[in-house]
Amino acid sequence: MEDHKVIVELKQIATRFGENIVHEKLDLKILEGERVALVGGSGTGKSVLLSEIAMLREPDSGEIELFGEPITQMSGRELLAQRQKIGMMFQQGALFSSLTVLENIMLPIREHQRIKGPLLKDLAMLKLRLTGLPEHAAHLYPQSLSGGMLKRAAVSRALALDPPLLLLDEPTAGLDPAGAAAFDDMLLELHAALNLTLILVTHDLDSIWTVTDQVAFLGERRVLVKQPIEKMVKDTHPVIEAYFANERAKRAIRQELI
Numbered sequence: 092m093e094d095h096k097v098i099v100e101l102k103q104i105a106t107r108f109g110e111n112i113v114h115e116k117l118d119l120k121i122l123e124g125e126r127v128a129l130v131g132g133s134g135t136g137k138s139v140l141l142s143e144i145a146m147l148r149e150p151d152s153g154e155i156e157l158f159g160e161p162i163t164q165m166s167g168r169e170l171l172a173q174r175q176k177i178g179m180m181f182q183q184g185a186l187f188s189s190l191t192v193l194e195n196i197m198l199p200i201r202e203h204q205r206i207k208g209p210l211l212k213d214l215a216m217l218k219l220r221l222t223g224l225p226e227h228a229a230h231l232y233p234q235s236l237s238g239g240m241l242k243r244a245a246v247s248r249a250l251a252l253d254p255p256l257l258l259l260d261e262p263t264a265g266l267d268p269a270g271a272a273a274f275d276d277m278l279l280e281l282h283a284a285l286n287l288t289l290i291l292v293t294h295d296l297d298s299i300w301t302v303t304d305q306v307a308f309l310g311e312r313r314v315l316v317k318q319p320i321e322k323m324v325k326d327t328h329p330v331i332e333a334y335f336a337n338e339r340a341k342r343a344i345r346q347e348l349i
Contacts, residue, residue, distance in 0.1 A: 103116050113139060115313060118314060126305065138261075180242070180258070186241070200215060243277070316331070
């Protein structure tokens, strides 16, 4: 992927919460078309980093470049345009409970593209079908959906504006193995069909093996290494080695290597 454009570049990022330093001198580069998992132990700031990439939170210092442009130098109008290039699926879905699934998907299209009438509904239904949801789900409210359907609805809304970059926070958390596997397959299909770049925070080793082609390991307040999972599980760095040393991780690794 050497010839691919850099979609996200983090330079010397520092993140603090009071006296607690989460990130320090963190660097990360993500290329167009990559499928990257952010992994690491509890408290390493994976979801925080995802929110910084999504421009939902500013790091305390350092520079973020998105699509080749440093966001600190952007005007308000330019920042809005960049945000529309990023879709985000939140861990709990974060759909508006007072709106149907279809209305949730239509909301960003109506707000940013000024499309009205039947075309607006048709576009929203297209996003819904892309994630494999049945058409009757369009008229349901979020609280009526199963966990898997809720996550697919959240992805449908994240794709509403056709973003080239899709961020996902714990996308398979709470799903049974069959549901998680089906969700992973959907992500791969979306990646291929829409030419997406994917960044996901996950503890699901099956998803890491299935969906990603690169893994960025967070530890010691920075990204220790970014490499394919096949190399990651053999890495001898003490922090990485300890992460993959537990029995659950070993079982997942053995199954993938069979």
